[in-house]
Amino acid sequence: MTSKTLQKPLLAVLLVLAIVFPMVAANDYYIYVMSLAYIMAIAAVGLNLILGYTGQLNLAHAGFMAIGAYTVGILTVDYGVPYWIAFVVAGVISAIVGFFAGLLSLRLKGHFFSIFTLCVGFMIYLVIEKWDALTHGTVGIIDIPAPTGLGPIRFDNTWSQYYLVLFFLVVSLWLMSRIVHSLLGRAFIAIRNGEDLAETLGINLMRTKVLAFVLSTFYAGMAGALYAGFVRFIGPAMALESHTFDMIAFILVGGIGTLFGPLLGAILLTWLTQSLQFLQDFRMIVFGPLLILLVMFFPQGLIGYWRERQARRAAASMQDRRLQRSVIGQQQEVGTNA
Amino acid sequence: MNIFFQQVLNGLTLGSVYALVALGLTLVYGILHIPNFAHGALYMVGAYAAFYLVGSLGANYWVAMAGAALIVALLAVLSDRLIFHRLRNAPPLHDMIAAIGLLLFLEAGIQAIWGAEFHRLAPPYPQIVRLFDLVAPAQRLIIIAAAFGLMFVLHLFLTRTLTGSTIIAMAQNREGASLVGIDATKVSVLTFAISGALAAVAATLFAPINLIYPSMGHLVIMKAFVIIILGGMGSIPGAIVGGLVIGFAESFGAFYVSTNYKDIIAFALLVLILSFRPQGLFPSGARA
Numbered sequence: 001m002t003s004k005t006l007q008k009p010l011l012a013v014l015l016v017l018a019i020v021f022p023m024v025a026a027n028d029y030y031i032y033v034m035s036l037a038y039i040m041a042i043a044a045v046g047l048n049l050i051l052g053y054t055g056q057l058n059l060a061h062a063g064f065m066a067i068g069a070y071t072v073g074i075l076t077v078d079y080g081v082p083y084w085i086a087f088v089v090a091g092v093i094s095a096i097v098g099f100f101a102g103l104l105s106l107r108l109k110g111h112f113f114s115i116f117t118l119c120v121g122f123m124i125y126l127v128i129e130k131w132d133a134l135t136h137g138t139v140g141i142i143d144i145p146a147p148t149g150l151g152p153i154r155f156d157n158t159w160s161q162y163y164l165v166l167f168f169l170v171v172s173l174w175l176m177s178r179i180v181h182s183l184l185g186r187a188f189i190a191i192r193n194g195e196d197l198a199e200t201l202g203i204n205l206m207r208t209k210v211l212a213f214v215l216s217t218f219y220a221g222m223a224g225a226l227y228a229g230f231v232r233f234i235g236p237a238m239a240l241e242s243h244t245f246d247m248i249a250f251i252l253v254g255g256i257g258t259l260f261g262p263l264l265g266a267i268l269l270t271w272l273t274q275s276l277q278f279l280q281d282f283r284m285i286v287f288g289p290l291l292i293l294l295v296m297f298f299p300q301g302l303i304g305y306w307r308e309r310q311a312r313r314a315a316a317s318m319q320d321r322r323l324q325r326s327v328i329g330q331q332q333e334v335g336t337n338a
Numbered sequence: 339m340n341i342f343f344q345q346v347l348n349g350l351t352l353g354s355v356y357a358l359v360a361l362g363l364t365l366v367y368g369i370l371h372i373p374n375f376a377h378g379a380l381y382m383v384g385a386y387a388a389f390y391l392v393g394s395l396g397a398n399y400w401v402a403m404a405g406a407a408l409i410v411a412l413l414a415v416l417s418d419r420l421i422f423h424r425l426r427n428a429p430p431l432h433d434m435i436a437a438i439g440l441l442l443f444l445e446a447g448i449q450a451i452w453g454a455e456f457h458r459l460a461p462p463y464p465q466i467v468r469l470f471d472l473v474a475p476a477q478r479l480i481i482i483a484a485a486f487g488l489m490f491v492l493h494l495f496l497t498r499t500l501t502g503s504t505i506i507a508m509a510q511n512r513e514g515a516s517l518v519g520i521d522a523t524k525v526s527v528l529t530f531a532i533s534g535a536l537a538a539v540a541a542t543l544f545a546p547i548n549l550i551y552p553s554m555g556h557l558v559i560m561k562a563f564v565i566i567i568l569g570g571m572g573s574i575p576g577a578i579v580g581g582l583v584i585g586f587a588e589s590f591g592a593f594y595v596s597t598n599y600k601d602i603i604a605f606a607l608l609v610l611i612l613s614f615r616p617q618g619l620f621p622s623g624a625r626a
């Protein structure tokens with residue numbers, strides 16, 4: 001109960017903090033880093049839908065993000081399509097590829113699904129790297145135009161782009177909260193908790209899982225499209241599975257299967273990597289063991305841990321009250337007897 | 339004729355290396371029922387261990403191979419004891435993520451020591467063998483002979499010795515194996531050791547005609563996964579046959595279709611086969 005009443009003001013405070021952040025940030029570089037963390041968070045929120053809520057470890061997520069980014073890159077640079085049209089197309093194309101990949105891969109269960117998607121991700125990478133004529137191959141796509149202005153608003157500096165990314169982050173979190181709290185979201189969670197049981201409850205396994213997969217790849221595509229317009233340079237390496245692993249780390253640290261877990265993890269780990277600049281290439285020396293220790297000792301993540309504590313406290317206070325009531329009851333009984 | 343023979347030789351070379359890696363992977367899968375994503379990293383560490391032993395300590399090629407096998411076997415056993423064994427009651431998702439963590443750690447660790455650049459293991463047998471009008475590099479013949487020899491020894495070990503049979507018993511039925519008094523800990527240590535050693539041997543065999551770099555395991559492990567899905571998870575003949583199928587598909591595909599896309603062939607094959615047979619080609623389960 002306390003957590004419900006606390007939640008709305010807490011969210012408002014967080015949003016205000018996010019809005020104020022560029023004004024108090026020491027320099028533009030911090031704003032840039034924060035925007036990148038938000039973009040990664042959008043992708044991770046999408047991955048969390050299939051991984052955390054539906055229980056399927058999709059290792060091709062970075063590949064779908066790359067598809068989104070490359071759609072924007074190719075359309076804007078090679079075909080002169082305006083950014084916002086390319087942006088929408090990027091989400092749609094990622095979702096369409098996701099639909100077919102999902103149809104194929106979700107016929108496999110558990111481990112087989114993960115291995116298969118690992119291969120799908122690598123195929124996406126290879127196609128991007130080898131298909132020179134379309135994707136510019138290993139060189140990557142440079143000089144992607146920044147998002148064009150909408151009416152009087154321009155997105156030509158870090159500040160305005162920060163707010164643009166923040167806007168999409170808020171929208172995607174709001175949308176995700178609508179999804180996971182709907183009946184459909186319950187169906188996802190039911191599948192995670194037990195496929196057989198979910199099927200007995202009348203959930204169409206294949207259709208529901210493919211829907212979760214498509215939604216999550218749509219998120220990946222949108223994040224990729226934002227990334228392309230924000231960083232303005234993309235290369236085939238962004239499809240590599242190591243970026244999916246990054247996102248898994250975000251989700252695990254923040255809290256798997258929680259709405260804000262991926263965001264919290266993305267922000268924390270991005271700043272951790274920033275402060276460990278000297279580690280740059282070797283950040284995995286820290287991240288690798290961190291992942292192992294997390295699944296061994298702290299699998300619920302920060303938000304999961306906080307929730308568990310809340311629940312325990314609520315249970316304890318409930319018990320207290322019941323105890324008090326029974327004590328009072330006994331006293332009254334004693335009183336009437338006397 | 340000669341060109342065709344070269345492709346056969348290439349296919350056999352690739353196939354036997356893939357088969358060795360896939361064998362280790364499938365053995366561990368049979369026991370633990372987790373896909374060990376870190377297996378490719380073990381392969382990579384094996385190559386670096388051999389590179390170090392030959393390059394810096396001046397060891398003989400075969401001594402280096404034994405040394406690398408020992409080192410990687412130890413590493414694999416350690417990973418089982420420290421990580422996978424402790425996670426045996428956790429949801430499978432956790433095992434997979436832990437394996438990924440291990441993979442990231444090993445790669446970053448090797449890169450921290452030796453850097454991201456390419457290394458080469460000097461070919462110990464640079465000779466060319468001539469037979470009638472067919473030519474073959476000696477190293478390729480050695481790879482094929484050694485790999486098939488090792489597979490044969492492994493087969494004998496698994497089917498003819500008591501210790502070997504415990505591994506198969508465990509893969510077939512965990513509870514049943516425990517009921518007849520098989521020590522689960524001993525079997526899993528042994529399996530991890532064998533799997534690590536196989537990966538290291540495969541890497542050392544392949545290294546003289548290939549490059550050594552931190553992410554060298556990625557493609558190999560993914561192909562090994564393709565192989566054991568095609569061959570049936572946990573199936574030993576499946577791993578060998580699958581390895582050869584992928585090896586041949588690649589060498590002929592590279593020659594007759596396109597070198598550029600040769601790495602995609604294995605995955606395209608996987609997609610194609612799983613579209614029609616989601617249970618793999620030999621859905622036999624664990625059998626030797």
